[in-house]
Amino acid sequence: MDSAGFSPPRRFGRVNGRGVWTLYRRALLRFLKFALEGTLGQVISSGLFLTVFTLAMPERITTLAGVEPLVFLLPGIVAYQGFHAAFENAAFPLVYDKLEGMMGDIMMAPLKAWEVVFASVGAATLAGLTTGGVILLLGALVVPLPLASLPIVLAYALLGCLLFALLGFLTGLWAEKWDRYAMVETFLVLPLGILSGTFFTLEAVPELAAELMRFNPVFYAIDGLRAGFIGSAQAPAAVGLAVLAALCLALFLLCWRLLAVGYKVRP
Template identity: 40%
Template sequence: MRDDANPLPPPPRSYGAVNWLGAWTLFMKEVRRFLKVYFQTIMAPVVTTLLFLAVFSLALGPVAAEVGGVPFIQFLAPGLIMMAMVQNAFANTSSSLIIAKVQGNIIDMLMPPLSGIEMTLAVALGGVARGLAVGCAVTAAMVVFVPMQASAPGLIVYHAVMGSLMLSLLGMLGGIWADKFDHMAAVTNFIVTPLSFLSGTFYSIERLPENLHAFALANPFFYMIDGFRAGFIGHGDAPAAVGVAVVAVADCLLLAATWRMLATGYKLKG
């Protein structure tokens, strides 16, 4: 007979094979985090990217030859859009984790009943959401100044999503590894920025010397930018199928590494 003065605790909640509610809540937390300061997280990258476009237009526009059969500015625009997307996807996840670690509230993410893969996907997709939001905003602003048309919409969508996912996962790896903001700045300055600028964003890799050309072909950033650009201008420096495969493999490797770090609590659990 039940004692009303000492009621039994409620039974444990069943989440099934996947904690959809928990993963969705963590994802929305990451999305609301950047939407709360949208002027800084979405509008500022639009201004920065348009400034890049203006500088290159004024400096090289009158003398730049066609690249890939299109005017230089039309060649440049998709690369600038992709660069803005992936940099902001990286910034979203890396800042979320490093701030949580420094402030000591990373426990708020580790305590809920979420598996390593659920946490990985929720946080990473939050970064993808920011990357896509920035990409849409930058594209909407850029079409006012640059004639752009979707030659292969499938390539555009694929590389926008998978490229943002790649840098979102890389940002998570950096955020988990870093112990302080200086460490995170090192990842940005010595890994992300060089790979971004040496990926063919501002030029065709066909113009590179042989050794740098080989480096570009080994850079996964090149394939996401080249594939995204090919979706607009109709062709790229690398075969589309190769680019799709390289980006997919890179994402899978980064996903596995991030999941492993979160599942084991690497540098997260004291």
């Protein structure tokens, strides 16, 4: 304390570690509060996907050579559900905080813009990995899933969830109402996931559609993660990792810059 009895102001280094951890913990606790409801819904939808595509339309499933339909489908469904959870857990809290007037408290905290992005996106990424992991464990109870390369699975799972978490954070910054959040989820996130090879191979679609799919970054995330399990891919692993890493870096820099200038979070 000084001579007047007041404690000196806390000094922060180049990184406010305590502040980043506090914001990260806040976001993670918010996910855990509703984890049962959210994860249960995605487990049910994953089961429905597997049921429809293997029982109702088995003749329409095309897989890579020597791979059973269920073994082909499960990694893609796990990946998509995990990615979607990462998007939701980054976008939803940000929109909520903006509408409830709590974003001002975060902007006034002694945190740099990149620290806010890092903490929020990090928690959303972990939420996506956790959701995907739960669905994978449950699916593995009924599907004899092989494991060709654990590092490949982890790398693609991490980059895929990070990509969608950053996309969710960007959506949360842009969305001023819930309908805008829903619009991005319906017209961008859902098509990117469904048209990424989750349920089919490139050989199952017309040549033009296959070429267009190669411009979908989610195709590389799902194809790479599936390859980590079954050992067979439709695109080189190095290409997929490079595409995802470059996009994650670009989106992080964009989120950082937009938050630094107060894009739609300051009056």
